[in-house]
Amino acid sequence: MSNLFTPRNNQISSKITRLIFHVSLHLWKREKQSEQGYILFVVVGVMLVLQALLMAYIVAAKIEKSTSEASVNSNSSFYGAEGGLNLRAEKIRQKFLLITLPNGQGSQNPPASTADCLDEESSNNGNGDFQCLVYKIGGKNIISYVNDLNNQDAVTQQPIPRRVTIPPGELFEDLAALEYRYKIVADAQPEYCDPQQLASIPEKDRPDCSQESKQEMLIKIRNVPLFQFAAFYKNDMEFHPGSKMVINGPVHSNGSIYFGAQKADPDNLKIMGQVSAVGDAYSRRKSEDTTFSSDRTTLCKYNASLPDGQDCQALHDSSYTDSLLSLIDRTYIKNRWGNRLKVGVKNIKVPEPSFLNKNGDYHAQADLRIQFNPAASGANLPFAVQSINRNNGQIVILQPGQLQSLRQPVITNFCSSVPNELTGIPTDLNTPERKEAIAKALKVSIASIKVSEVPLKYGTELTSSLNTLYSGGVGKIHTVKDNIINALVATGLDNGTATNHWNNTIKDWNPNDVAGLRTTSSLNGGCFVASPLSVNQFYNSREDRQIQVLQFNMKALTIWNKDGVYVEFTGNDPSNNNSGNGFSSNQALFTLYDADNNSSNGIQGDSTAANGSFQKLGYAAADRTEGGLVIHATVDETVADVNTNQSPYGFVVTNGQELPGLSTTSSVTDPTGLTIASDQAVYLQGDYNTINKQPASVLTDSINVLSNACLNTTTNLLNCGNHTGLKTTRTAPAATATKIQAAFLSGTDISQTGVPNGGLHNYPRLHENWSGITLTYYGSLVSLGTPQHVSGAWTDNQNWAYTNPKRDYNYDRYFDAYENLPPMTPNLVYLRQEVFSRKFLR
Known part of the structure; x- marks a missing residue:
């Protein structure tokens, strides 16, 4: 005393x-x-x-x-230690929001107590996100560290989280989640107990650094995939379908939800999953004050079978009379719906729209980066490509010759049908070896087309004679004569004979004829596929401007990665064709999946995969980092208007019926799939992921859907979206039935008074006349904000813009299984406190 x-x-x-x-x-x-x-x-x-x-x-x-x-000192210690816990917990949560995991040595060599943080030994301090840290709070030094409580894989030493199903009664019940567990320790000590200061003082001379307050907290971090929601909106969500709409999955809005179904039909809008909102629920449209009858919207128990009146009820019953702008009273909602409709829930942290740009996670983690350079001309190529080997982190920048090859049609053995071989082939040419030589020479010649030339046209020029394309050495394929003659000489023919064969026979063949030759490597003959990458344009009526687009041919990209040939370039001209053999583009874009994992046997496809699929024939990607193959597409940020809401640029994805990832087979239990991410508009054309189905997603500033009719099968170029006449006189082109199986993440407009955004059913932007035509969609609709690079307002069923399809929209229950989620599926992250303990020590 x-x-x-x-x-x-x-x-x-x-x-x-x-x-x-x-x-x-x-x-x-x-x-x-x-x-x-x-x-x-x-x-x-x-x-x-x-x-x-x-x-x-x-x-x-x-x-x-x-x-x-003493009381003040005790409170300072207590609240300081509690603050330290909260700061460390938030640092852990932020790592998950960045689509990364906390890392460090906390799980291998963690501190046993805060005394380890203060002693002279540094090997027991942990490192990275788990290391000892000191915060100064309320005049106290708060010593803290984190222990990783997740199981460890003995080989990779990576955390293996628990896959859990969120229990009934909780928010997001029945959804799958990855659950990570951590212990956080924070001790309050006198301010003079700073590890950096103590490090310079011999241990025997150090002051008393006894703990004044010790606190521990066990936390669970749950990663809930956004693509396990039928619909998830960062802003207000609106429903006002004009025809029957059934949503067979959970729905969440970080704003409010507006139920504004148009027709007096109990099945006009039926939601078969938990509905939750940070804000409130309204039975009206946001853009107007008209109240909509409750019998137009029905909520049901999750997984309820239809029809089932026991499981489904109207949004509110006839006795409900509160009409304050159709706001549904929260107490009424709680009493009527319990956990089925929850409003006023805690705001959920989600990624910002900027995560799609060049500074964001998808660009950083992509396996393939493609940049569109729309201002390029002459000897400058209109795009650049980087391939990233995720096994060693090496970034490979594709050479000009490889990029020039990507602009040309590709000869392949991956053909749905091959025409009959030419007849009348001279006997001394009609051997597999010499036909192989001719085909290879044509591949090298096409790869040697000058950069300043318009790429070889798929369709029309493939049926032109080689002599026309050669045109005395000044034509588009200016090296084809010499390359074929030299290739034949290399097989044993003398130069005179080889030249005669060119003059008398070969010059009259066309490229399709040469591709169809039965060669040593193509016993059944081959065919052309259109260029993997091409520059095109599309008139967007909603934006009322021409959009310059880089067109991805997914089938051709996949084929080029195995069968493509390129030559080296210097400026505009080819400079090295590897003695007439060219260079193989094999695995220049991504590593191929080898079923027997034995490189000496060559790439062995998955024999258990679907017949004729990329996976079976050895064209599929092997990448499993981040869950599978990720492609990021962006535009050169120096061109005019690219960073405004009037951007005249975008990307078109065609021929995506089959994707280059891995589907589930008896050999592959964890499929990979493909994610395409872009900070500009994406136009998804035609059937997508309908063959050898695999996890797939498209993340973009704005998502546009074009039907199967929007591609000219002869030229493989878009044949819709042409600007002809004024809005009042032109008509949108006719669509044909189309099916898409992929999750979407895209910007959506926010309704203003008198200006609706079209509601959830108008999430994908349409540009064709769909009257009477079915658009089938299986996926998930996620919106994390408004578009950054387009600004055109939605128009209601205007003939000059689009007309409504028969919408067969469905949440894809395929995503209920965690292994079926697309690569780099974005997550909402929330933290749950499991255990909290405190001790006052002095």
Whole structure:
């Protein structure tokens, strides 16, 4: 206990004693009578009592001060340690929001206590996201560290999270989640206990750094894939379908939800999953105040079979009369719906739209990066490509010759049908070896087309004679004559004979004839596929402007990665054709899946895969990093308007019926698939992921769907979206039935008063006349904000823009299984506290 008899307290006591003595002496001198003696006795007694009371007050005040200081110190320690826990927990959560995992040595060599953070030994301090850290909070040093409680794979030492199903009654019930567990420890110590300062002091001379407060927290981080929602919106979500719409999965909005179904039909809008919103629920459209009858919207239990009146009810019953702008009372919702419709839930943190640009995660983690350079001309190529080997992190920048080859049609053995071989082939040419030589020479010649030339046209020029394309050495394929003659000479023919064969026979063949030759490597003959990458244009009526696009031919990209040939270029001209053999583009874009994992046997396809599929024939990608193949597409950021909401650029994806990832087979239990990400508009043309189905997603600034009719099969170029006439006089081109199986993440507009955004059913932007035509969609619709590079408003079923299809839209229950999610599926991340403990130590 502190000394109560301080100099100040002693002075006070001494003064009181002297006062009593002087008063007593004075009274005694003045009066000697007995009465005065009695008075003296009383006064002395009173004085003694006052002195005792004063001393008691001094002692009590001192004790109170000591107690108060101890309480303040204790509270500072407690709240400081709690703050340290919260700071470390938030750092862990932020890692997950960036689509990465916390990393470090916390799981292999963690601190056993905060004493390890303060001692001279550094090997037990952990590192990375788990290391010892010091925060200064409330005049205290808060020493903290993190332990990784996840199981560890013995080989990769990567955390293996638990796959859990969120229990009934919780938000996002029945969804699959990856659950990670961590222990966070935070101790409060005196401010002088700073590890950096203590490190320079010998341990025997260090001050007392005993803990003042110790706190521990066990947390669960749950990653819930956004593509396990039928629909997920960062902003308000609106429903106002004009025809029957059934949503067979969960729905969430970080804003409010507006139920504005148009038709008086209980099946006009039926939702078969949990519905949740951070804001409120309304039975009206956001853009107008008209109230919509409750019997137009029905909510059902998850997985309910239709029709089933026991599992489904109207949004609110006829007795509900509150009509404050059709806001549905929260208490009423809770009583009627319980966990099926939840409003006022905590805001869920989701990625920002910028995560799709060149500074974002998808560009950083992509396996293939493609940049469109629309201003390129002459000897400058209109795109650049980077391939990233995720096994070693090496970035490979494709050479100009490889890029020029990607602009040309590709000869392949991967053909759905091959024409009959030419007849009348001279006997000395009609051998597999010499036909192989001619075919290879044509491949090299096409790869040698000058950069400044228009690429070889698929369709029309493939039926032109070689002599026309050669045109005396100044034509488009200006090297074809010399290359074929030299190739035949290499097989043993003399130059004169080879030249005669060119002049008398070969020059009259066309490229398709040569591709169809039965050669040593193509016993059944081959065919051409259109160029993997080509520059095109599309008139977007909603934006009312011409869009310059880079067109991806997914089939051709996949084939070129195995069968393509290129030559080296210097500027505009070819400079090295490898002695007439060209260079193989084999695996220039991505590593091929080898079923037997034995390179000496060559690439062995998956024999258990679907007949005729990329996977079976050895064209599929092997990549499993980030869950599978990821392609990121962007535009040169220096060109005009690219970073505005008037961007005249975008990307078209064609021939995507089959994708280059791995589907589930008896040999592949964890499929990979393909994710395409872009910070510009994407136009998805034709059937997509309908052959050898695999996990697939498209993440883009705005998603546009074009039907199978929008591609000219002869030229393999878009044949819709042509600007002809004014809006009032032109008509959208006719669509044909189309099916898409892929999750979408895209920007969507927000309705304003009198300006609707079209509602969820108009999420994909359409540009054709779909009247009476079915658009079938299986996937997930996610919106994390408004588009950054387009601004055209939705128009309701205008003939010049589009007309409504028969919408067969479905949440794809394929995504319910975690292994079926597309590569780099974005997640919502939330933290749950499992255990919290605290100790006051002094």
